[in-house]
Amino acid sequence: MSPGLERRRVRVSGTVQGVGFRPFVYGLANSAGLTGFVRNDPAGVLIEVEGPPPSIPEFIQRISTEAPAMSVIGSIEEETIPLRGSISFEIWTSTAEGAVEAYVAADAATCDECLAEIGDPSARRYRYPFTNCTNCGPRFTIVRAVPYDRPNTTMSVFEMCSECKSEYEDPGDRRFHAQPIACPQCGPQLQLLDRNLEQVDGDPIEGAARLIGAGRILAIKGLGGYHLACDATDGRAVEQLRARKHREEKPLAVMAATIDDVRSLCHFGPGEAEAISSRRRPIVLLGRRSDSPISPAVAPGNRWLGVMLPYTPLHHLLMDEFGGPIVLTSGNLSDEPIAHRDEKAFAQLAAIADAWLVHDRAIHVRCDDSVVRVTPRGDYPIRRSRGFAPEPVIVRPFSRTILAAGGELKHTFCIGVGERAILSHHIGDLENWEAMSALLEGVEHLTRVFDAKPEVVAYDLHPEYLSTKWAKSLDVGTRVGVQHHHAHIASCLADNGRDEKVIGLALDGTGYGDDDTIWGCEVLECDVASYRRRAHLRYVPLPGGGVAIKQPWRMAAVYLHEAFGQSASEMDLDFVRRSRERWGPLLAMMASGINSPTASSAGRLFDAVAALCGVRQSVSYEGQAAAELEQLADPSVTMAYPCPLQDGELDGVQLAAAAAEDLVAGMPVEYVAAAFHNGLAQALVECCFLQGLGQAYEDELEQLKESEI
Ligand code: ZN
Ligand code: ZN
Numbered sequence: 001m002s003p004g005l006e007r008r009r010v011r012v013s014g015t016v017q018g019v020g021f022r023p024f025v026y027g028l029a030n031s032a033g034l035t036g037f038v039r040n041d042p043a044g045v046l047i048e049v050e051g052p053p054p055s056i057p058e059f060i061q062r063i064s065t066e067a068p069a070m071s072v073i074g075s076i077e078e079e080t081i082p083l084r085g086s087i088s089f090e091i092w093t094s095t096a097e098g099a100v101e102a103y104v105a106a107d108a109a110t111c112d113e114c115l116a117e118i119g120d121p122s123a124r125r126y127r128y129p130f131t132n133c134t135n136c137g138p139r140f141t142i143v144r145a146v147p148y149d150r151p152n153t154t155m156s157v158f159e160m161c162s163e164c165k166s167e168y169e170d171p172g173d174r175r176f177h178a179q180p181i182a183c184p185q186c187g188p189q190l191q192l193l194d195r196n197l198e199q200v201d202g203d204p205i206e207g208a209a210r211l212i213g214a215g216r217i218l219a220i221k222g223l224g225g226y227h228l229a230c231d232a233t234d235g236r237a238v239e240q241l242r243a244r245k246h247r248e249e250k251p252l253a254v255m256a257a258t259i260d261d262v263r264s265l266c267h268f269g270p271g272e273a274e275a276i277s278s279r280r281r282p283i284v285l286l287g288r289r290s291d292s293p294i295s296p297a298v299a300p301g302n303r304w305l306g307v308m309l310p311y312t313p314l315h316h317l318l319m320d321e322f323g324g325p326i327v328l329t330s331g332n333l334s335d336e337p338i339a340h341r342d343e344k345a346f347a348q349l350a351a352i353a354d355a356w357l358v359h360d361r362a363i364h365v366r367c368d369d370s371v372v373r374v375t376p377r378g379d380y381p382i383r384r385s386r387g388f389a390p391e392p393v394i395v396r397p398f399s400r401t402i403l404a405a406g407g408e409l410k411h412t413f414c415i416g417v418g419e420r421a422i423l424s425h426h427i428g429d430l431e432n433w434e435a436m437s438a439l440l441e442g443v444e445h446l447t448r449v450f451d452a453k454p455e456v457v458a459y460d461l462h463p464e465y466l467s468t469k470w471a472k473s474l475d476v477g478t479r480v481g482v483q484h485h486h487a488h489i490a491s492c493l494a495d496n497g498r499d500e501k502v503i504g505l506a507l508d509g510t511g512y513g514d515d516d517t518i519w520g521c522e523v524l525e526c527d528v529a530s531y532r533r534r535a536h537l538r539y540v541p542l543p544g545g546g547v548a549i550k551q552p553w554r555m556a557a558v559y560l561h562e563a564f565g566q567s568a569s570e571m572d573l574d575f576v577r578r579s580r581e582r583w584g585p586l587l588a589m590m591a592s593g594i595n596s597p598t599a600s601s602a603g604r605l606f607d608a609v610a611a612l613c614g615v616r617q618s619v620s621y622e623g624q625a626a627a628e629l630e631q632l633a634d635p636s637v638t639m640a641y642p643c644p645l646q647d648g649e650l651d652g653v654q655l656a657a658a659a660a661e662d663l664v665a666g667m668p669v670e671y672v673a674a675a676f677h678n679g680l681a682q683a684l685v686e687c688c689f690l691q692g693l694g695q696a697y698e699d700e701l702e703q704l705k706e707s708e709i
Pocket of ligand 2: 160161162163164165182183184185186187
């Protein structure tokens with residue numbers, strides 16, 4: 001062995017498997033003239049390189065600066081080891097020994113190179129809907145176990161043809177060890193089925209596009225589940241989809257073929273074009289153009305439109321063929337999880353779909369589309385699922401492995417292992433057996449893929465949540481109840497990589513308090529481990545309990561009554577005239593306290609003001625009244641209604657009273673909605689100062705005020 005050589009072992013952890021990491025390292029080592037090997041193992045990627053000492057640090061540097069697009073490096077550790085006299089650099093095959101630590105990557109949108117191939121008549125993957133490579137394609141949704149190798153995916157049933165095999169084995173090829181590699185000869189196939197599940201002759205993509213054009217509703221098997229699709233400009237088709245799906249008013253998402261097509265539907269604000277075309281390809285909420293051809297039935301009364309771009313070759317081909325925007329919404333009955341297994345989907349969606357565009361690549365784990373809103377402070381995920389899951393949030397290391405169950409609505413769960421908080425895909429509202437079984441499947445899958453054996457289970461304090469009952473039934477050493485709003489703020493801290501003591505604001509519908517009352521607008525002095533409730537919104541009754549949540553007019557009557565007593569029913573207000581004859585039983589319920597729990601809920605205050613403003617008297621989905629009130633608010637209004645703080649209580653009743661008085665005085669609802677938002681925001685900001693947040697954050701708060709309030 002020559003003197004002047006050195007050998008180093010380099011371990012790279014993070015999302016480094018199934019993302020083209022080994023061929024990338026192979027290329028780097030060869031260009032630097034280093035010998036040795038690279039291989040996947042359960043902890044990530046292990047590299048040994050041998051060569052002149054000066055070239056090794058540069059090689060390691062380039063690993064982090066030039067890493068493949070889909071990879072996320074957690075850490076790089078290195079140590080010097082004895083020379084071995086290797087003569088070339090090689091890629092070794094995987095080993096399943098050792099603890100499983102490698103991250104499974106999230107699914108990624110079709111890359112530009114694959115897109116060029118499916119558009120090239122001379123390429124062998126021309127118009128092939130399952131084209132992918134190491135830089136793109138399915139990952140999380142097809143993985144059954146780790147290490148991430150083909151036998152551990154739902155692609156195991158397809159035997160590679162000789163051409164695919166030689167690409168797969170060639171370190172110089174873009175598809176080197178691309179586990180879902182496929183081509184028209186050996187891979188999954190597309191089929192168009194009619195309503196009776198009989199195959200329709202001809203090109204499935206052309207047939208599907210023709211049906212959508214004819215106003216039909218199509219079920220499409222995608223990446224993370226079945227979608228329902230129809231022509232987004234055809235009001236009749238959209239109404240029919242809503243009626244069959246039992247989804248009355250909740251906005252539907254739209255897919256457009258290209259970024260220019262999106263531009264003809266919506267206005268792009270800063271950062272929004274980047275968010276919509278990122279490899280995660282979320283649905284992005286965009287300001288809708290007044291001249292957009294999208295049917296108003298897609299998102300009634302909403303100035304936002306949820307739009308996404310195609311993220312699989314199947315979607316690209318279909319969108320090219322159809323030519324216009326389509327509605328693309330989760331294939332489910334209202335509130336159930338997205339269907340992902342063929343037999344289940346056929347049964348569940350039979351009454352909705354006129355035809356089926358399906359394929360024979362199994363979806364192992366369902367994964368709904370993600371939804372993102374771009375704010376001046378960055379991308380804000382409203383639903384973090386496909387393209388994100390199971391990417392972890394890096395946190396201060398957990399001393400024991402934790403399984404944390406989420407709340408009841410929009411459930412996600414989390415596994416805490418080492419320095420990783422692994423958030424699940426979107427599970428849905430845990431109000432039915434379907435959603436509960438999706439949770440159980442999800443937990444089973446993530447604990448296996450990450451080899452996590454929970455020693456602690458955390459759950460919401462609400463005794464009636466299905467997730468709480470389930471978590472408490474688990475045979476796990478330690479159980480910890482977590483207050484709902486403390487969990488919200490702790491998540492926010494984790495998201496921002498902070499763990500010091502803060503004043504946190506949680507504005508919510510309802511959550512169970514540690515005093516057995518219903519909380520919902522909370523100012524907590526807390527860190528990730530503990531909290532003190534420093535202030536909250538004044539309690540008001542919720543006559544009818546859950547019914548009050550669905551009928552904002554009840555909350556408006558409650559707030560008026562709290563503010564003005566008996567004289568409320570004499571007010572010269574449209575809302576009062578239209579609803580006062582229904583007040584009697586409501587007020588009796590409040591007075592008796594029967595089925596009338598009290599709550600410090602921000603959501604119910606928004607509901608009340610929305611009903612006063614005539615926005616709506618009842619809702620068909622969660623948060624509808626508040627969302628519509630927000631859209632109504634005139635951003636140029638600077639007036640802020642008073643919402644004083646006394647003895648730890650923010651007086652929402654005064655806020656609602658000021659809104660009612662202005663409405664009586666004939667002020668426009670756009671003004672009242674804005675002054676209400678401004679008033680609450682200002683009161684909360686002042687509350688933070690009173691709670692001793694101090695000067696240090698003043699600049700940050702000023703910025704926040706300017707950008708969002
Ligand atoms: Zn690709
Ligand atoms: Zn092939």
